[in-house]
Amino acid sequence: MKFDSEVINLANSVGKFIEYWGFRSTDGKVWLLIYLANFPIDAKVLIENLGVSKGMISISINTLKEYQLIDEIQHGDNRSKFYKAKFDPMKTITSVLAQREQILMNEVVTSFNRLKTNQNIEGVDRSRIKSVGRIIKFGQVLLSGIIRLKKLDLSPWK
Numbered sequence: 001m002k003f004d005s006e007v008i009n010l011a012n013s014v015g016k017f018i019e020y021w022g023f024r025s026t027d028g029k030v031w032l033l034i035y036l037a038n039f040p041i042d043a044k045v046l047i048e049n050l051g052v053s054k055g056m057i058s059i060s061i062n063t064l065k066e067y068q069l070i071d072e073i074q075h076g077d078n079r080s081k082f083y084k085a086k087f088d089p090m091k092t093i094t095s096v097l098a099q100r101e102q103i104l105m106n107e108v109v110t111s112f113n114r115l116k117t118n119q120n121i122e123g124v125d126r127s128r129i130k131s132v133g134r135i136i137k138f139g140q141v142l143l144s145g146i147i148r149l150k151k152l153d154l155s156p157w158k
Helices: 005-020 025-036 043-050 054-066 089-117 126-148
Strands: 070-073 082-085
Touching: 005 025, 005 043, 025 043, 025 054, 025 082, 043 054, 054 070, 089 126
Parallel strands: none
Antiparallel strands: 070 082
């Protein structure tokens, strides 16, 4: 099955967007094709449409399964593996944020706390350290609030 060029163009755009967030571009492309397809997709269809190696498709499929974005399903002969997308946007977003960004935020907080308590640092405006602390606290509150979201109603954008 060969997808229309407009679908591939969108897949390429999604790939660029996903790459910005630290994933491989192929992960976004593979996810989009699996998500949009009205039939279960196997690696052959992905390779044919995206022009990438079987190994790259395999890596992307494993990443997407790890983040619970796709499921492997039984379809046709039992030799080929087929995939179907599952999509709960907030579950996916909050899972990624909790697994990646929360860890980074914790590192920032730890580094900031060490800096804040060290009175022997020269060449630093102590009032600006407090300002940085407020920015970090805001980031913490925002991130934890997003992670705690369980459901997001996207119906107004349908």
